[in-house]
Amino acid sequence: MKIVGIDLAGSIQRETGWVLIEDTHVLMKVVYKNSSIVREVLKANPFIVTIDAPLSMPKEGHIRSIEKKLLELGISSLPP
Numbered sequence: 001m002k003i004v005g006i007d008l009a010g011s012i013q014r015e016t017g018w019v020l021i022e023d024t025h026v027l028m029k030v031v032y033k034n035s036s037i038v039r040e041v042l043k044a045n046p047f048i049v050t051i052d053a054p055l056s057m058p059k060e061g062h063i064r065s066i067e068k069k070l071l072e073l074g075i076s077s078l079p080p
Helices: 034-044 065-072
Strands: 002-007 016-022 025-031 048-052
Touching (some): 002 034, 016 034, 025 034
Parallel strands (some): 002 048
Antiparallel strands (some): 002 016, 016 025
């Protein structure tokens, strides 16, 4: 079974992570444009596509309240 995972970036200037898992094989890529993401998914023809992206963004700033609380505890949920 083929599974594609996508970790969406906040803009096309940043990297979007893309991974294809098939049995014990893993293929990872970095893509930037939405058209590239769609092309890679269609080419892979997966059974399942998973997308890691927030359902909403804060009205001000770029950090959600839960991320602020984690930072107060010394835990970063954001990439370096």
